[in-house]
Amino acid sequence: MKTSRRQLLKSGLLTLGGFAVSPHLSFSESWRAPATFSKEGNVLYSPFFEEYIHEAFPESKVVLKAKLNANENPYGPSPMAVKAHQEGSLMGNRYAWKDLFKLIEKISDKEGVKAENVMMGPGSSDLLEKFGLVLFMNGGNIVSADPSYMSMIRVAESVGASWKGVKLKDDWSHDLEGMEKAIDDETKLVYVCNPNNPTGSITDGEALKEFCIRASKKAPVFIDEAYIEFLPEKEQMSMASLVADGHNVIIARTFSKIHGMAGLRIGYVVANESITEKISKITRGGMGISYPSVMAALASMEDEKFQKESRAKNTAARKYVCTELKKRGYDYVPSVTSFVLFPIEMKGKLFLEKMTNQNVGVRSFKIYDQDWCRVSMGTMEEMKLFINALDTVLS
Ligand code: PLP
Numbered sequence: 197m198k199t200s201r202r203q204l205l206k207s208g209l210l211t212l213g214g215f216a217v218s219p220h221l222s223f224s225e226s227w228r229a230p231a232t233f234s235k236e237g238n239v240l241y242s243p244f245f246e247e248y249i250h251e252a253f254p255e256s257k258v259v260l261k262a263k264l265n266a267n268e269n270p271y272g273p274s275p276m277a278v279k280a281h282q283e284g285s286l287m288g289n290r291y292a293w294k295d296l297f298k299l300i301e302k303i304s305d306k307e308g309v310k311a312e313n314v315m316m317g318p319g320s321s322d323l324l325e326k327f328g329l330v331l332f333m334n335g336g337n338i339v340s341a342d343p344s345y346m347s348m349i350r351v352a353e354s355v356g357a358s359w360k361g362v363k364l365k366d367d368w369s370h371d372l373e374g375m376e377k378a379i380d381d382e383t384k385l386v387y388v389c390n391p392n393n394p395t396g397s398i399t400d401g402e403a404l405k406e407f408c409i410r411a412s413k414k415a416p417v418f419i420d421e422a423y424i425e426f427l428p429e430k431e432q433m434s435m436a437s438l439v440a441d442g443h444n445v446i447i448a449r450t451f452s453k454i455h456g457m458a459g460l461r462i463g464y465v466v467a468n469e470s471i472t473e474k475i476s477k478i479t480r481g482g483m484g485i486s487y488p489s490v491m492a493a494l495a496s497m498e499d500e501k502f503q504k505e506s507r508a509k510n511t512a513a514r515k516y517v518c519t520e521l522k523k524r525g526y527d528y529v530p531s532v533t534s535f536v537l538f539p540i541e542m543k544g545k546l547f548l549e550k551m552t553n554q555n556v557g558v559r560s561f562k563i564y565d566q567d568w569c570r571v572s573m574g575t576m577e578e579m580k581l582f583i584n585a586l587d588t589v590l591s
Pocket of ligand 1 (some may be wrong): 266267295318319320321330380389392393420422423449450451462463569
């Protein structure tokens with residue numbers, strides 16, 4: 197029997213990178229199940245937000261010619277990572293501990309922290325969920341932007357926490373002042389996705405650093421840096437150095453984006469030992485990562501040429517898409533990431549169906565009363581298919 201997308205969602209096997217919107221400093225305080233559905237079958241994250249679901253998707257006979265719905269890197273994994281992965285499969289009878297530790301050391305050197313500060317996971321989702329589970333199992337609240345990436349928030353809510361969503365500012369950056377005000381005695385964690393998903397926007401690094409230093413005195417501040425590597429190298433302002441300086445800050449990184457290894461599942465957090473110990477008491481860090489993936493990650497870190505090329509090609513695709521959107525009058529959200537969000541004048545569900553019928557996969561959301569499309573950056577050829585499909589569907 198085939199499992200529908202809706203069943204997958206209900207079973208929690210499919211995580212949606214959805215988002216929710218509420219008025220400035222309006223908090224959704226009530227407990228909610230992981231996914232609530234509207235009568236039309238859309239996922240409701242809050243009264244202000246829906247994610248449109250293409251019901252037929254898993255069973256669909258349509259073969260996507262441009263898969264632009266999951267912020268994947270079309271160029272990865274790097275050839276060096278592929279080779280290492282193949283060789284790593286020969287070690288498949290062993291647990292990966294020894295080489296996993298090599299990877300931890302390599303990451304701790306890169307981030308300028310001790311090995312004890314690094315916790316690995318099969319993708320950063322795994323760690324976002326573990327943090328959500330462990331830190332909120334006795335309730336409390338989580339403060340984040342609204343909209344933002346929902347993985348940890350949904351898990352926290354599912355185990356009894358409430359979510360305090362703070363609207364982004366007009367320029368789509370985090371309202372750090374508003375978020376600081378939202379922290380109270382019950383706040384167990386502040387989640388900041390920078391650059392933010394699903395908007396693709398960035399919050400100024402200096403302002404964020406100051407916020408982290410101040411706010412982390414009240415509650416741990418978790419910075420999800422999944423897309424930071426798509427910024428020009430000089431502009432990548434990670435908050436990892438704050439961990440080295442002893443602040444109660446956690447950063448999350450993934451090999452799924454710039455390294456193009458979404459299917460190989462590797463991510464990590466850098467955090468204070470007091471926090472990693474808390475999580476490790478209940479769950480195990482690197483246990484879910486396969487030996488070949490550890491080897492692939494070690495190799496990929498060495499392949500800087502691949503990362504540079506990925507970044508350059510992503511930037512070129514984004515420039516092309518934004519230029520074409522602008523020509524057609526779409527007021528897209530300025531993006532520094534591997535995806536672009538723009539408003540559409542069509543019901544999101546219908547839009548998804550029509551785009552899928554054009555063999556193009558995208559995501560669609562409703563924020564306030566506006567429908568939006570989120571398109572991931574693929575190859576230039578895929579982006580041209582996307583623009584052609586958009587012209588057919590929306591003209
Ligand atoms: N954080 C953000 C902001 C994301 O957009 C994603 C995936 O799209 C993740 C974390 C999870 O990535 P992964 O589990 O593949 O490392």
